[in-house]
Amino acid sequence: MTHRLTDLAASLPASVPFVGPEAQERARGAPFTARLGANESPFGPSPRAVAAMEAAARDVWKYGDPEYFDLRHDLAAHHGVRPEEVVCGEGIDGLLGYLVRLLVGPGDAVVTSAGAYPTFGYHVTGYGGTIHTVPYRDDHEDPEALAAKAREMGAKLVYLANPDNPMGTWLPVDAIARMLDALPEGCLLCLDEAYADLAPPEAVPPLDTSDGRLIRMRTFSKAHGLAGLRVGYALGHADLIGAFDRVRNHFGLGRVAQAGARAALADTAWHSHVLAQVAQSRDAIAAIGRANGLTPIPSATNFVTLDCGRDGAFARRVLERLIERGIFVRMPGVAPLDRCVRISCGTPADMEALAAALPLALVDAATPA
Amino acid sequence: MTHRLTDLAASLPASVPFVGPEAQERARGAPFTARLGANESPFGPSPRAVAAMEAAARDVWKYGDPEYFDLRHDLAAHHGVRPEEVVCGEGIDGLLGYLVRLLVGPGDAVVTSAGAYPTFGYHVTGYGGTIHTVPYRDDHEDPEALAAKAREMGAKLVYLANPDNPMGTWLPVDAIARMLDALPEGCLLCLDEAYADLAPPEAVPPLDTSDGRLIRMRTFSKAHGLAGLRVGYALGHADLIGAFDRVRNHFGLGRVAQAGARAALADTAWHSHVLAQVAQSRDAIAAIGRANGLTPIPSATNFVTLDCGRDGAFARRVLERLIERGIFVRMPGVAPLDRCVRISCGTPADMEALAAALPLALVDAATPA
Incomplete structure (x- = not known):
């Protein structure tokens, strides 16, 4: 039978506002090394x-x-x-x-x-x-x-x-x-x-x-x-x-x-601890971005959006190459914001993984497939 | 300002389908001895x-x-x-x-x-x-x-x-x-x-x-x-x-x-364990009910509904007297179902508490305040 959805429900797309990193891990057949795409807090809960x-x-x-x-x-x-x-x-x-x-x-x-x-x-x-x-x-x-x-x-x-x-x-x-x-x-x-x-x-x-x-x-x-x-x-x-x-x-x-x-x-002490970690990581992401020729946008959050300096297609390639290298990140969806990739704050190990992957991703991204 | 709710939202009552036992505990100023009102499983999770x-x-x-x-x-x-x-x-x-x-x-x-x-x-x-x-x-x-x-x-x-x-x-x-x-x-x-x-x-x-x-x-x-x-x-x-x-x-x-x-x-073994506990407790609730002149309604669930044999006002008094004695239970809301109280399955300690409280509640309920 055809289900009698309301006219409104019948008009809606079946959609998922965000594809989760788990779905991407299933697709790539391997877990991410660094989970820096959903503005989570890898410093953990209290x-x-x-x-x-x-x-x-x-x-x-x-x-x-x-x-x-x-x-x-x-x-x-x-x-x-x-x-x-x-x-x-x-x-x-x-x-x-x-x-x-x-x-x-x-x-x-x-x-x-x-x-x-x-x-x-x-x-x-x-x-x-x-x-x-x-x-x-x-x-x-x-x-x-x-x-x-x-x-x-x-x-x-x-x-x-x-x-x-x-x-x-x-x-x-x-x-x-x-x-x-x-x-x-x-x-x-x-x-x-x-x-x-x-x-x-x-x-x-x-x-x-x-x-x-x-x-x-x-x-x-x-x-x-x-x-x-x-x-x-x-x-x-x-x-x-x-x-x-x-x-x-x-x-x-x-x-x-x-x-x-x-x-x-x-647990206000833990909260202060996290704020300090986030501030350190914001600085680290900005420094890694700058070292690779990208421009960090000043952030009041637990992520830093890096301006890749070119168009959306280029930033998309940077994102894809990062994901291939095990770095889960996301990017804005609308121009001109989509010239950027968005990197969540993470642990020192996450930052090391990012620092290692970003130069390679940028080289790859400069050469369209 | 007056918030511009939709006509539908403006027409709705602010309602809570169920008053939780926590609210009742806050009102009575003491925790319940036996939590037998929400068809939870006091046998616990796996x-x-x-x-x-x-x-x-x-x-x-x-x-x-x-x-x-x-x-x-x-x-x-x-x-x-x-x-x-x-x-x-x-x-x-x-x-x-x-x-x-x-x-x-x-x-x-x-x-x-x-x-x-x-x-x-x-x-x-x-x-x-x-x-x-x-x-x-x-x-x-x-x-x-x-x-x-x-x-x-x-x-x-x-x-x-x-x-x-x-x-x-x-x-x-x-x-x-x-x-x-x-x-x-x-x-x-x-x-x-x-x-x-x-x-x-x-x-x-x-x-x-x-x-x-x-x-x-x-x-x-x-x-x-x-x-x-x-x-x-x-x-x-x-x-x-x-x-x-x-x-x-x-x-x-x-x-x-x-x-x-x-x-x-x-954890299928735990599931089997719970089913056995529930079956025992159903029998216990039915026996306690019968011993007090109430009629248990055969149940395929983790609760037993006891027919108090009189009208809704009487069953309501039984319920209130049980709650006063620390036994959290609920009852059907509509006549003629509301001649009953509904007792969730519980541990042997819960059943002892019920067995102790029910006769007293019934005596009290027989005399309207």
């Missing part, structure tokens, strides 16, 4: 988080608390907000899906940057919304152009990552404030701050959850080293945060996930 | 699954494979189907949400039993569908009435749990086969088989994934003792299974979840 997950694993026959009470209260205390202003979910990916579902229906206008996080667009398309984009400006997202496009299209929702992925650049606090004032009435800014806890203070606006014009997304996947646990959270006005209870998968964060995230949040 | 989760916790800085390749292949081999006929997700709850999203839009008719799994109805309402119900018959779901109602309403989707929750009863294979033949053209049967691996063979139809008329939901939360890990899967026709890739949260199952589920599936 040992206290590991211990908490191990303890929770023995108790995992119990459902997790569907209210995420303790985790939300910990996060509220950490950020100096009320628990009603925090919602947790299955990674920022999951929370973006819920947010889009709450706000966006068929034909609704949504604005983001061309080349920004593909999973956001996946959700907007998935709920029938229409994505309108503006280009990056000088490798930065362009808040004035985003706000102007939002006004032009009567957008309900604007998405901005700050610090940005895939470029690693950041906007100062006052640029975000001006952007909020320039949005049309009733338009929500979704500020994806996955990298905020790696960024300089001037990139992170003060938390004002009384301001209903924005919602902020955070994650345990980056600095906290818990990508494979899938815990994200959003901070915002209690009215909007409360609306997530209308649509979320209430048991979506299990017992191990909640326990691991709480322990990671509490 | 020690091999615990070891796999512990190992994965140390690697949890890596995202999980978004294709769930190994887990899907293991499940396909286990069930003798193709990997393309298996989709994994964030518990059956998560998969039900995806399924409803694929099939149900505003005004679409969906059929289920009055008193069946509330989370299914939560999703249908959440996507704008209209739930039509038929009553249970003799404490069993009524497949003939469900199919008749589906024909009457032109339903796109029918939901049936077999074995059933909250009653624990089951339908034989031929009743399911007759029901499929009686559904209207293009109507999909969602067969929730969360308890299938605890059920007698005559309750579990043979797997025929070429039959596009049904999709079957399974879980690691019950017999496998991994409720807090959130891993469910669906088996069905490859066309329908493939459609989940249009809407799912691709990284929704993390690395610990995938590792734990794979190890649990492989």
